Amino acid sequence: xxxxxxxxxxxxxxxxxxxxPALRDVNLEVYPGExxxxxxxxxxxxxxxxxxxxxIIPLVMGGRIKGRVFVDGVDTRSSSVYELGTKVGIxxxxxxxxxxxxxVQEEVGFxxxxxxxxxxxxxxxxxxxxxxxxxxAIKHKLxxxxxxxxxxxxxxxxxxAMNPRIIILDEPTANLDPLGAVEVFGLMKRLNRELGVTIVxxxxxxxxxxxxxxxxxxxxxxxxxxxxxxxxxIQERGRFVMDTMGLRIPQVCQLALALADKGVDLEPFPxxxxxxxxxxxxxxxxxxxxxxxALPDKPAGExxxxxxxxxxxxxNGTQAVKDVSLEIHRGDIVSLIGQNGSxxxxxxxxxxxxxxxxxxxxxxxxxxxxxxxIRELTSHIGYxxxxxxxxxxxxxxxKEVAFGLQAQRVPPAEIAARVTxxxxxxxxxxxxDKHPLRLSMGQKRRLxxxxxxxxxxxxxILDEPTTGQDRRNIDNIMEIMCAANRKGTTIILITHxxxxxxxxxxxxxxxxxxxxxxxxxxxxFFRQFRQIRSSVxxxxxxxELADKLRxxxxxxxxxxxxxxxxxxxxxxxxxxxxxxxxAATDTGGExx
Amino acid sequence: xxxxxxxKGDSFFHRMDPVMKMIWNVAVLLAAVxxxxxxxxxxxxxxxxxxxMFLAKIPFRQFVRSLSAFLVFAFFIAFxxxxxxxxxxxxxxxxxxxxxxxxxxxxxxSVFFRVLVICSLSIVFTLTTDPKRMVDSLIQLxxxxxxxxxxxxxxxxxxxxxxxxxxxxxxxHMIRGVGETGQSLKSQFKLYSTLLVPLLVSGIxxxxxxxxxxDSRAFGAYDTRTSIxxxxxxxxxVAFVAVHVLVCIAAFWYFVxxxxxxxxxx
Numbered sequence: 001x002x003x004x005x006x007x008x009x010x011x012x013x014x015x016x017x018x019x020x021p022a023l024r025d026v027n028l029e030v031y032p033g034e035x036x037x038x039x040x041x042x043x044x045x046x047x048x049x050x051x052x053x054x055x056i057i058p059l060v061m062g063g064r065i066k067g068r069v070f071v072d073g074v075d076t077r078s079s080s081v082y083e084l085g086t087k088v089g090i091x092x093x094x095x096x097x098x099x100x101x102x103x104v105q106e107e108v109g110f111x112x113x114x115x116x117x118x119x120x121x122x123x124x125x126x127x128x129x130x131x132x133x134x135x136x137a138i139k140h141k142l143x144x145x146x147x148x149x150x151x152x153x154x155x156x157x158x159x160x161a162m163n164p165r166i167i168i169l170d171e172p173t174a175n176l177d178p179l180g181a182v183e184v185f186g187l188m189k190r191l192n193r194e195l196g197v198t199i200v201x202x203x204x205x206x207x208x209x210x211x212x213x214x215x216x217x218x219x220x221x222x223x224x225x226x227x228x229x230x231x232x233x234i235q236e237r238g239r240f241v242m243d244t245m246g247l248r249i250p251q252v253c254q255l256a257l258a259l260a261d262k263g264v265d266l267e268p269f270p271x272x273x274x275x276x277x278x279x280x281x282x283x284x285x286x287x288x289x290x291x292x293x294a295l296p297d298k299p300a301g302e303x304x305x306x307x308x309x310x311x312x313x314x315x316n317g318t319q320a321v322k323d324v325s326l327e328i329h330r331g332d333i334v335s336l337i338g339q340n341g342s343x344x345x346x347x348x349x350x351x352x353x354x355x356x357x358x359x360x361x362x363x364x365x366x367x368x369x370x371x372x373x374i375r376e377l378t379s380h381i382g383y384x385x386x387x388x389x390x391x392x393x394x395x396x397x398x399k400e401v402a403f404g405l406q407a408q409r410v411p412p413a414e415i416a417a418r419v420t421x422x423x424x425x426x427x428x429x430x431x432x433d434k435h436p437l438r439l440s441m442g443q444k445r446r447l448x449x450x451x452x453x454x455x456x457x458x459x460x461i462l463d464e465p466t467t468g469q470d471r472r473n474i475d476n477i478m479e480i481m482c483a484a485n486r487k488g489t490t491i492i493l494i495t496h497x498x499x500x501x502x503x504x505x506x507x508x509x510x511x512x513x514x515x516x517x518x519x520x521x522x523x524x525f526f527r528q529f530r531q532i533r534s535s536v537x538x539x540x541x542x543x544e545l546a547d548k549l550r551x552x553x554x555x556x557x558x559x560x561x562x563x564x565x566x567x568x569x570x571x572x573x574x575x576x577x578x579x580x581x582x583a584a585t586d587t588g589g590e591x592x
Numbered sequence: 593x594x595x596x597x598x599x600k601g602d603s604f605f606h607r608m609d610p611v612m613k614m615i616w617n618v619a620v621l622l623a624a625v626x627x628x629x630x631x632x633x634x635x636x637x638x639x640x641x642x643x644x645m646f647l648a649k650i651p652f653r654q655f656v657r658s659l660s661a662f663l664v665f666a667f668f669i670a671f672x673x674x675x676x677x678x679x680x681x682x683x684x685x686x687x688x689x690x691x692x693x694x695x696x697x698x699x700x701x702s703v704f705f706r707v708l709v710i711c712s713l714s715i716v717f718t719l720t721t722d723p724k725r726m727v728d729s730l731i732q733l734x735x736x737x738x739x740x741x742x743x744x745x746x747x748x749x750x751x752x753x754x755x756x757x758x759x760x761x762x763x764x765h766m767i768r769g770v771g772e773t774g775q776s777l778k779s780q781f782k783l784y785s786t787l788l789v790p791l792l793v794s795g796i797x798x799x800x801x802x803x804x805x806x807d808s809r810a811f812g813a814y815d816t817r818t819s820i821x822x823x824x825x826x827x828x829x830v831a832f833v834a835v836h837v838l839v840c841i842a843a844f845w846y847f848v849x850x851x852x853x854x855x856x857x858x
Contacts, residue, residue, distance in 0.1 A: 051804070054808055056804055056807060056808060060803075060804065060807050061804075080813075081807050081808070081810070082810040082812075082813035085807075085808050085809055085810040086810070089808070089809075090805075090808050092801060092804070092805055094798075094801060096753055096798075097797075097798045097801035097802050097805065098801060098802065098805035099749070099805075100742070100745065100746060100749060100802050100805065100806055101745060101749070102723070102724045102745060102748055102749055103724060105820060106724070106820055106821075109820045110806075110809055110811075111809035111810055112818070113817045113818040113819070113820055114809060114810040114811050114812070114813050114814075114817050115810050115813060115814075116813075116814050116816065116817060116818055117818060118818070119818055119819075119820065119822070122818060122820055123820070126820075143749065144749070144752050144753075158809065159809075162809060162810075349763065352767055354763050354766065354767070374766050374767065375769065378767050378769070382767075383767050385760075385764045385767075387760075389790050389793065389794065390760055390761045390764040390765075390790055391764040391765070391767070391768060392790065393765055393768055393770050393782075393786040403768060403769075404768060404769060407768075407769035408769075437789075437790075437793060451768065
């Protein structure tokens with residue numbers, strides 16, 4: 001094999017004023033032209049490692065470092081950040097903080113201009129980079145005029161303009177909708193194939209990227225624990241990745257692992273829907289499908305939310321919600337989906353009274369949306385914001401949870417009892433004297449849920465509960481939501497994570513450009529899927545697989561919404577090869 | 593917001609180099625204050641009104657809307673001058689503590705127009721100047737270090753983000769019941785202090801992220817950097833500004849040096 005383009009050897013790193021190392025004895029080699037996927041739980045040191053690869057650590061950030069990082073054979077410590085910037089480009093998670101210019105053209109030309117390249121060369125690179133990401137049209141626009149997806153592509157273009165041989169993407173899809181994510185990875189694959197750019201992707205949402213990767217690197221507790229080809233990693237370590245590390249793997253991989261436990265081995269081990277379909281089709285003689293009887297849609301309870309022709313426009317003229325008439329019933333888990341900017345959050349803001357409808361009317365638990373105050377509405381409906389930090393108002397976890405009850409003037413003894421109970425339920429009781437902002441990402445998320453849960457509202461809205469969270473955190477939150485739901489709480493999930501929506505919700509609302517383009521049960525949603533006007537809808541892999549198998553003539557394949565649905569329906573009638581795990585063991589491990 | 597922010601457009605003033613425009617601004621400002629004759633100030637105001645209409649192509653209504661913000665102030669100061677003229681003067685009306693004099697009135701009118709002149713200048717400037725071009729021009733023509741220029745960029749870039757963030761945080765807090773507990777000073781204080789902490793935390797985080805992103809793209813590699821858009825000072829810009837500078841010097845020479853101007857009415 002060729003010489004590695006990046007070589008990390010024995011790297012240990014402590015951030016300034018931190019006692020615990022962020023990286024511990026990391027060894028990793030990245031080869032020219034590779035497409036590497038780096039996964040690991042939140043806070044395991046992935047981003048730190050990325051910063052070490054382009055010299056920001058330790059050249060800019062300081063801190064204590066042991067070991068070496070070589071880029072192109074040169075020790076980063078004896079190089080400069082500017083030099084390394086031309087070799088290793090990083091696209092950071094939040095596009096808003098990394099764009100520091102006013103106009104798109106300046107942003108994309110920023111790096112080359114810093115390197116004092118001639119103006120003509122810069123302009124040529126700007127045009128080329130924008131063409132690569134398909135955004136030539138917005139060259140002269142202001143950064144704050146363009147959409148989130150456009151910002152993200154501009155951030156990528158600004159790295160491409162530096163002509164780096166290595167591009168690192170740090171959670172590129174955290175703020176993108178599913179189609180945007182597919183596009184970004186497609187672009188990276190093209191750069192990788194056509195121009196031989198080495199790609200390193202750090203990502204929680206692995207479904208759209210696993211199939212592109214040449215190698216998968218697992219990180220935990222600041223160190224690399226395993227690296228190998230995707231098939232091999234998942235086949236050998238898939239269970240470990242899901243259950244011990246708490247990460248997601250693509251649904252078809254979960255399926256293959258679960259089927260292997262049942263004694264059905266898919267050959268070759270599939271990474272994509274097409275591969276899984278092929279492997280399953282070739283096994284058909286010995287597979288039997290016993291579709292579980294379709295569960296009837298849950299009967300609708302009384303309507304707790306009802307709107308009629310609801311519309312709202314922002315002062316700048318954006319018509320964010322147009323003529324929305326909907327009904328949400330008691331005891332349902334409803335997913336409100338739609339692409340970024342389709343009006344989901346604005347609709348939610350109308351439901352809790354943060355905005356008042358311009359026209360139309362609506363009620364929440366009998367209260368009119370036009371006249372009820374925020375306080376009246378929020379005594380029936382809780383709202384967990386996308387970024388937990390925004391909602392914190394106190395300086396300890398305990399006070400934070402107690403805050404809502406104090407505002408309601410509940411007696412102190414009762415407050416103490418309820419707070420302790422809620423903290424226990426969410427597993428944050430040992431943190432009760434800590435400052436909320438000092439918690440980990442997952443803990444902050446749970447705390448923000450706790451502050452709403454304790455109020456025992458009839459309805460709870462969760463805004464993008466999965467953003468930037470690993471699977472374990474998401475599962476934790478959703479378990480709590482389901483428990484609340486069993487006790488009768490109506491849950492509204494605002495999300496563009498289709499796997500999550502399909503797994504948990506009984507009903508769907510789809511928004512597109514401010515309009516409600518669909519409302520109905522899960523089965524209706526899938527039946528009408530292709531007619532629904534929305535660019536955000538990407539089918540869960542497992543549903544696509546079942547679809548594909550039926551197309552291949554396996555008419556008995558049931559509709560499957562989750563991996564478990566599918567696995568439960570399959571049995572092996574004549575095992576071709578003797579299998580060790582023939583006894584149907586645990587088939588869980590369904591990722592959200 | 594739109595009262596005093598850059599309005600995209602195409603006019604002589606929109607095209608003019610911002611640093612040249614600043615020089616024009618100062619020249620007109622000085623020329624207008626060298627003489628206290630109210631007719632003189634009024635002429636300058638009318639001249640600026642015409643400039644705004646024809647050379648800067650600012651819609652009349654927009655101009656008036658921006659100017660109206662200062663009218664109260666202008667009236668107040670003119671009223672004050674009229675009422676409280678100190679010194680010998682021709683009394684027109686005396687009523688209790690009020691004393692309206694001819695000199696006071698003339699001075700009031702003069703001050704009124706002076707305030708309007710100053711406001712018109714800044715309106716014409718801000719409405720026709722893209723802040724980005726101004727920073728570019730300061731870097732390229734006035735040789736301000738580009739690192740300082742980027743501080744200005746960062747402010748222009750991030751202020752709308754912070755405004756938006758502050759709104760989201762306020763919303764998040766309102767849902768939690770902050771600020772609704774009462775209108776007392778204590779709860780109002782709580783509202784702002786709870787807003788400040790997350791805003792600061794995210795501000796610091798954003799600044800760090802921005803700094804890392806800039807360093808990664810070689811910001812600060814050299815003492816200068818290529819300017820993607822070259823600042824162009826046209827002959828028309830130079831001629832236009834030169835005429836005004838000359839007028840300014842002439843006004844100084846005639847009204848101040850030779851003393852033909854009216855300093856105040858005595």
